[in-house]
Amino acid sequence: MRHVVIDHTRTITVEEAPDPDLTGPDGAIVAIEAATICGSDLHFFDGDIPVGDGLALGHECIGRVVDTGPAVTSVAVGDRVLVSSVAGCGACVGCATGDPVTCVLGPQVFGSGMLGGCQATHVAVPAADFQLLAIPEGIDDDAALLLTDNLATGWAGASRADFRPGETVAVIGLGAVGLCAVRSAVALGAGEVLAFDPVAGRRDRALASGATCPDGPTADAVLAATAGRGAAAVIDAVAIDETLDASFAAVRAGGTVSVIGVHDLNPYPMAMLMSLFRSITLRTTTAPIQQTWGALVPRLLDGSLRTDGIITDRLPLRDAAKGYALAADRSGASLKVLLRPED
Ligand SMILES: [Zn+2]
Ligand SMILES: [Zn+2]
Numbered sequence: 001m002r003h004v005v006i007d008h009t010r011t012i013t014v015e016e017a018p019d020p021d022l023t024g025p026d027g028a029i030v031a032i033e034a035a036t037i038c039g040s041d042l043h044f045f046d047g048d049i050p051v052g053d054g055l056a057l058g059h060e061c062i063g064r065v066v067d068t069g070p071a072v073t074s075v076a077v078g079d080r081v082l083v084s085s086v087a088g089c090g091a092c093v094g095c096a097t098g099d100p101v102t103c104v105l106g107p108q109v110f111g112s113g114m115l116g117g118c119q120a121t122h123v124a125v126p127a128a129d130f131q132l133l134a135i136p137e138g139i140d141d142d143a144a145l146l147l148t149d150n151l152a153t154g155w156a157g158a159s160r161a162d163f164r165p166g167e168t169v170a171v172i173g174l175g176a177v178g179l180c181a182v183r184s185a186v187a188l189g190a191g192e193v194l195a196f197d198p199v200a201g202r203r204d205r206a207l208a209s210g211a212t213c214p215d216g217p218t219a220d221a222v223l224a225a226t227a228g229r230g231a232a233a234v235i236d237a238v239a240i241d242e243t244l245d246a247s248f249a250a251v252r253a254g255g256t257v258s259v260i261g262v263h264d265l266n267p268y269p270m271a272m273l274m275s276l277f278r279s280i281t282l283r284t285t286t287a288p289i290q291q292t293w294g295a296l297v298p299r300l301l302d303g304s305l306r307t308d309g310i311i312t313d314r315l316p317l318r319d320a321a322k323g324y325a326l327a328a329d330r331s332g333a334s335l336k337v338l339l340r341p342e343d
Contacts, residue, residue: 002341003056003120004320006044010051012321017056020116020124025069026090028128030083032063035119036145036311037327037337038085039175040262041111045324048264058119058339059085059110060148062141065132066122074129081132083118083125084289085110085149090130098291100130107286119320121341130290136297143300143307145338146180147293151307154180154237155296156287157260158188161233165189170222170231170250171211173261174202176310176336178237179209181260185235186210187305194222194231196246201332205309219249230255239263248275256281313337 005015020029035058043049044057062082065075075081087108088100100107108126111117116124125131135144143151154177163169169190171181174197185193186209195211196218197203203213214221222231230252236243239261247257248271257280275282299305312335315323323337 001120001122002317003117004058004317004339005054005056005117006051007054008051010045010047012045012324014318014320020122022067022069023124023126025071026127026129027069028065028072028075028125028132029067030061030063030081030123030125030132031066032061032118032120032123032341033080034063034141034145034338034340035061035317037119037323037339038149039177041324042328043262043264045328052113055111055113056117056120057111058117059112060145060150061118061123062135062144062148068128072128075132075134080135082135082144082148083110083123084131085118086286086289087115087126087131090127095130097288099288100290101286101288119317119339121317133290133293136301138301139297142311146176146307146310147296149287149289150176150310150336151180151296151305152289152292153177153260153285153287154182155184155292156285157181157235157237157258158184160283160285161185161235161258162256162281163188163190163233166191167232168192168194168226170194170196170218170234171206172196172218172234172236172243172246173238174199174206175237175330177260178235179205179310179335181235181237182206182211183209183305187299192225194225196221199330199332202335204332205335208309218243218246222250226252232256233258235260237261241268244268244270248280251280253278253280256283259284260287311336311338315339316342318342
């Protein structure tokens with residue numbers, strides 16, 4: 001097999017590696033047809049998180065099952081599947097909720113050193129009945145890829161933001177996850193979605209998705225749009241100190257800050273006293289990927305949620321370094337890069 005590896009100099013290469021073995025009787029091997037680069041992959045690329053001697057990257061992929069252990073019942077060899085980016089044991093009370101984050105054995109993430117990388121030709125999937133979903137008829141490749149992480153994360157960020165239909169929601173950061181959060185907030189009935197990103201091309205996509213993009217600093221613009229009260233919910237899809245500060249300043253008293261961006265390893269100095277006085281709810285969410293599929297698949301099939309225009313660049317796997325450079329550029333033109341293992 002071949003897989004994408006990053007080394008400590010942040011160099012991306014595509015390397016040969018031994019074919020993966022089944023992880024056990026409940027495991028499966030997936031021959032990958034397409035994988036995507038995620039904003040969280042860029043934390044390795046940008047050097048925010050150490051990668052040691054070399055790390056196989058990628059946690060978002062779709063493909064075809066080419067081998068299963070004898071205990072696998074929900075998918076069979078030949079099935080086209082999507083792979084949850086976050087894995088659980090599939091057998092505990094936590095996994096029974098559909099949320100691998102609550103797995104009592106601890107969640108594992110592909111392409112983070114815990115499990116193999118998904119930017120590869122093949123990946124071994126443990127507890128395949130829990131991690132794999134046979135791609136439903138009518139779900140295209142882009143939607144299937146976004147169900148492995150980004151749409152599930154945007155949806156979780158919006159559905160955990162506690163707003164009621166008709167209320168105002170702000171979304172900070174309009175990368176793939178932020179754009180999915182905008183579309184999810186619209187689908188969940190937000191009255192107005194105020195969307196913020198410094199890159200004009202990214203704001204354009206949010207505008208086309210039903211958001212408005214006010215000018216000016218985020219908190220000032222939200223306060224101006226809400227008669228000084230603040231938004232019922234702020235979804236922070238960036239989660240650097242500056243956007244977290246803006247989120248707390250833009251949320252109304254009694255509102256919710258819903259964080260789905262990936263902060264670096266440093267602590268964030270939160271103004272706890274002011275949050276207490278203003279009864280702010282802070283939610284931080286790693287998406288319960290498998291749990292979201294039941295809500296998302298019907299919305300994708302009936303068109304009330306769309307995934308068009310999110311994957312903007314398609315490259316062969318051998319051009320992974322070019323793909324990472326494109327993603328790291330965070331331009332208006334390139335939102336999300338797909339890598340397809342060539343024949
Ligand atoms: Zn991801
Ligand atoms: Zn579990």
